Amino acid sequence: DSGVTQTPKHLITATGQRVTLRCSPRSGDLSVYWYQQSLDQGLQFLIQYYNGEERAKGNILERFSAQQFPDLHSELNLSSLELGDSALYFCASSYGPSSYSYEQYFGPGTRLTVT
Amino acid sequence: DQQVKQNSPSLSVQEGRISILNCDYTNSMFDYFLWYKKYPAEGPTFLISISSIKDKNEDGRFTVFLNKSAKHLSLHIVPSQPGDSAVYFCAADSNFGNEKLTFGTGTRLTIIP
Numbered sequence: 001d002s003g004v005t006q007t008p009k010h011l012i013t014a015t016g017q018r019v020t021l022r023c024s025p026r027s028g029d030l031s032v033y034w035y036q037q038s039l040d041q042g043l044q045f046l047i048q049y050y051n052g053e054e055r056a057k058g059n060i061l062e063r064f065s066a067q068q069f070p071d072l073h074s075e076l077n078l079s080s081l082e083l084g085d086s087a088l089y090f091c092a093s094s095y096g097p098s099s100y101s102y103e104q105y106f107g108p109g110t111r112l113t114v115t
Numbered sequence: 116d117q118q119v120k121q122n123s124p125s126l127s128v129q130e131g132r133i134s135i136l137n138c139d140y141t142n143s144m145f146d147y148f149l150w151y152k153k154y155p156a157e158g159p160t161f162l163i164s165i166s167s168i169k170d171k172n173e174d175g176r177f178t179v180f181l182n183k184s185a186k187h188l189s190l191h192i193v194p195s196q197p198g199d200s201a202v203y204f205c206a207a208d209s210n211f212g213n214e215k216l217t218f219g220t221g222t223r224l225t226i227i228p
């Protein structure tokens with residue numbers, strides 16, 4: 001158990017809908033990262049927050065947005081969903097701001113299926 | 116543009132033998148490399164890492180080798196055990212510019228008892 005929790009575990013929704021994925025980091029960690037893993041793909045970095053502020057951005061679509069709240073939990077919002085958004089979404093947390101210097105601990109993921 | 120490549124989607128190895136997982140990268144700015152292990156229904160967990168100033172790092176049964184000139188790294192597991200059956204992801208990072216982990220597509224390792 002990494003100490004990172006993600007809810008829900010599974011989500012099935014229809015095209016055009018909007019969903020929110022939630023992540024609670026390990027106690028004491030200030031950074032939250034979001035990754036998308038599509039079928040037979042590696043994990044693709046989406047976005048990172050550190051202590052409530054956006055710190056780094058990857059290939060995140062404009063239909064997707066995220067935020068980190070004062071209690072450090074984070075939410076990833078996916079809107080106008082398309083079939084291609086079906087994937088595993090992982091959240092990871094670390095203590096510091098840099099992916100280079102601080103180990104990331106991953107949650108179990110949320111499996112999103114868009115029908 | 117796949118900057119980190121794991122060309123073998125799967126690998127089967129007899130228990131007790133050596134498992135060798137390979138990873139290639141194209142971005143010469145990468146200077147820190149990591150291996151993650153993933154079991155079904157769980158998130159990836161960090162296994163071992165190596166900085167570009169080294170060419171080898173060992174941790175118990177796990178050794179990572181880095182060949183910078185070939186832009187290639189490998190993970191050796193010896194001896195392989197049934198609990199090593201998992202998907203292994205190679206990842207790379209850079210201390211320059213946009214720090215973020217770039218992952219390969221993973222290799223599914225199956226250890227045959």
